[in-house]
Amino acid sequence: MDELRAQCPWDKKQTLESLRPLTIEETYELGDAILDNDLNEVKKELGDLLLHIVFYAKIGSETQDFDIADVADGICEKLISRHPHVYGDVKVANEEDVKRNWENLKLKEGKSSVLEGVPKSLPALVKASRIQDKVAGVGFDWEEPHQVFEKLEEELAELKEQVEAANQQEIEAEFGDVLFSMINYARFLKVDPESALERTNKKFIKRFQYLETKAKENNKSLKEMTLAEMDIFWNEAKKL
Secondary structure: HHHHHOOHHHHHHHOOOHHHHHHHHHHHHHHHHHHOHHHHHHHHHHHHHHHHHHHHHHHHHHHOOOOOOHHHHHHHHHHHHHHHHHHOOOOOOOHHHHHHHHHHHHHHOOOOOOOOOOOOOOHHHHHHHHHHHHHHHHOOOOOOHHHHHHHHHHHHHHHHHHHHHOHHHHHHHHHHHHHHHHHHHHHHHHOOHHHHHHHHHHHHHHHHHHHHHHHHOOOHHHHHHHHHHHHHHHHHHHHH
């Protein structure tokens, strides 16, 4: 990185801000590789992310704000302070105790809100999941999964009511409540909603592309096919 920063015209120009969108892209590529269970690709994408970490640290060292040693030391100190059940004498019974301790320690470190650590730029679905996880860590949570499902049913009924009333503004608000409740229910089912939805996206893409391929083999465009004809190939794709 020292050589690239000194000798490569592109690397010379980069800043923290210019690298940011590229880092986000690399993170999503890593996420794709994980969902595809492509371990060789996971290895490559981890290397790409490591490059970005080194790059940021290099830029930080040039302004004498921080370097890679500061980054490594910082996370080590944080992990030690956040794990008193490992490095101290605090006793925990399970994972939930660890989560509660984690959030309480963050507040003691000067955080004004348990939600302060949720990035504003997170995609809405991921953000909702993190919000619910955070507040549950300090005890603001349902006690049983059936209570969450009942809340979901309540929100669906309210959405149906607004749809029937054709109140577009309220439809959007209630639809958001339904999604928020679904994401909360996923947490109780121990399902990551982002991963679950992305797996469904990937499944749909594969099936639809199979449908497109079969249509071409039959010298037809999808627009010329009936839904019944398309459904035959769709069911074939599901079996595959």
